[in-house]
Amino acid sequence: MQLNTFTSTANDYRLFCGDLGNEVNDDVLSKAFSRFPSFNMARVVRDKRTGKTKGYGFVSFSNPTDLVAALKEMNGKYVGNRPIKLRKSTWTERTDYEALTKQKYQSQKKTKQPKKSVLHR
Structure with missing residues (x-):
């Protein structure tokens, strides 16, 4: 079963x-990963501006047993030209509030005034 969104x-x-x-x-x-029965979808993360891959992605399963099996069987296997490194994802969906808070914090960091230096004679 392929899902359109992650x-x-x-x-x-x-x-x-x-x-x-x-x-x-x-x-x-x-x-x-399609050989695992509860495989849902795979997504390679790309740079929004350039469209180039960032070198990582996510694979989704509907059954934790398949996740464990895939982790054991596929870690270090070649996908494309390189062996992949797998680990259980800690990804969580951010709420709008969390995203806005992070954005506000980042903009405050950029507008901090530089420290004034004291000249000694």
Whole structure:
């Protein structure tokens, strides 16, 4: 079953897939994990501006047993030109409030006044 969006649900178990090569896209990652019965989807994270891969992605399963099996069987296996590094994802869906708070904090950091230095004669 392919989902169109990567939203969190109660039965959504994810793996973080690291060290992905530039040739790995959503389809390549999906084919690598599609043999697991509860595989939902795979997503390679890309830079929004350039469209280039950031070298990591996520794979979603609806059953934790398949997540564990995939972690054991696929960690270190070649997907594309490189062996992938897998670990259980700690991804959580951010609320709008959390995103706004982070954005506000980042803009405050940028506008801090520099410290005045004291000249000694």
